[in-house]
Amino acid sequence: MTDRTEPPLRPGRRAFLATVGGGAALIASTASAQTAPPATGKPGPAGLPDPVETIDLWPKGAPGMPATPPVETVTERSTDRDVTDRAVLGITRPRLVVFRPHRPNGAAVLITPGGGYRHVVIDKEGYEMGRWLCARGFTVFVLFYRLPGDGWAAGPDVALTDTQRAMRLIRHRARDYGVDPQRVAAMGFSAGGHLCADLLTRFDVRVYDPVDAADRQPARPDAAAPIYPVVSMTAPDAHPGSRALLIGADADAARERAHSPHLNVPANAPPVFLLHAEDDDVVPVENALLLRAALRAKGVPVETHLFAHGGHGFGLRKTLGKPVAAWPELFLAWAGGILV
Template identity: 60%
Template sequence: MTIDRRTLLAASLAAVPASAAAASVTPATTIALWPGEAPGLINRSLTEIVLERSKNPAVRDRALTNIRRPRLDVFRPARPNGAAMLVIPGGGYQRVVIDKEGYEIGPWLAERGITAFVLFYRLPGEGWRDPANTPLADAQRAMRLIRARASEYAIDPTRVGAMGFSAGGHLCADLAVRHMRRVYTPVDAADTLDARPMLAAPIYPVVSMDAAIAHAGSRDALIGASPADSFVTEHSPDLQVTRATPPMFLSHAADDKTVPVANSIALHAALRDAGVPVEMHLFERGGHGFGWGRRTAGLSAHLWPELFLAWARTHASVR
């Protein structure tokens, strides 16, 4: 079915934790990333589709495909503390997850005073020029738009971070290491602003494009099944770390059978070698795709969001 914006936003309330709903934190605002059509559109028949993947009617697990109009859905706290997070859901670069890595973590952050901007980004295989850099173009543009509209949302533009999950974790890390890479032509004054997140939190992230440890589905969707060595290097965040890379928080479960934990370990090593502040939590159990924590109830991995907040406070991004 084609997406209906009001239906999608209203239905998202079913995924909001009870405490967040009580605080009236809802994704009531949407910001289009680009004026008019997004740059580089080739497939003009692209029409958005929402897929419901959950077999449990009490738990929503939707994903969005055929994304033609990338955007930010905003979760606004009742009492903003000035901090903001760009939230980047995963989906193997073949879809963008809506609920467990977007509409659930958004209210969780907003409950704690952090304005959350959930990014629905374009996918490389859906008809765009320069497909491997199309998701990064949306992430860079999103960071700049958040800063451009900081006063509207009571945000300190120096306190904007990024968080991503799985393939969204790759995009989060890619933004952190290639925030200065020009991947689109500026369209307005917002594009004069910095795209560098003040900190980044890739959660169970796809990182390496090395076939030995890469998540094959994400790799093939982003750079193809037989990429040149230069493409592998360019799109592996662990090989692009510099001293300009922002501090990072990494979280991964050792029993992840989808994205090998070696991805986070490689990124951690690269950050350490470059002298970039980094904290990593490797949990014994949790599997892949546990989102904001509800799916790991009873496990230590359930604690990762609170661990992230404690770490972020040491870097003055949340208070």
């Protein structure tokens, strides 16, 4: 199934690169004393070194630290020595890992990887997609966000807090990265897709106190792509693990509603690209359909792609030889009418 609702073109967006001198912004120096990417203890795939540039979200530390802070830990889930499948948990210093293209097209993508709100995936839905988009001219920021089960004061809003802050920081530093602040998209996978959907619906909800000038920037993405997203917090469509960690296994209807993006869509939500496999046995396809229906009811442009086969968590690596392998190019074609 493919459903496309065309958004209006933004006048003058292609002129942006001329105003920054093309790729000249690439000479901007990297900020010092930033927290390194998650310590993987293992190199990435051969010929694909791990990125090194990062941006800490919170200059004075993340707000609302638990009384007993978690310990950041990276686990390797792959048994194949040539394929990494790393994940990080216990994040206390949320940060962006940056992928700079050789020839920036002026657009940026903020990626929120999945992990069921138990951990944050590094490779499959983070670095791999970052490299793919970066090779096509996008400046990519992979977000390692705090997890709601770690006891942060913000509770179920802690990951959204980091995502709003990340979007504002990208815009605040846009010229350093050759990015047009009006061409910044969000993309998320699974629970990270919930976070992406949460951002595209609750970008104006105040979930933290401003800390500096960056917080004067808007948190609304210019486009959003929730990929096989968790959306509903209500049975039978909710993903039980994400729901329990985000809002608690015994959450009442009010809390379920507050954290179900399809029930919070504003009329000024950005254009959306939705993707799901109908044979997803982890996050039911109904999650994407609920979000699609809510977006259409508000008149928000939405393009929807449903594939009969693909399962869950396919990212890029698990699409080989399947029709769903077309999805990155479908996203690229869609984004070309909005961001590029």
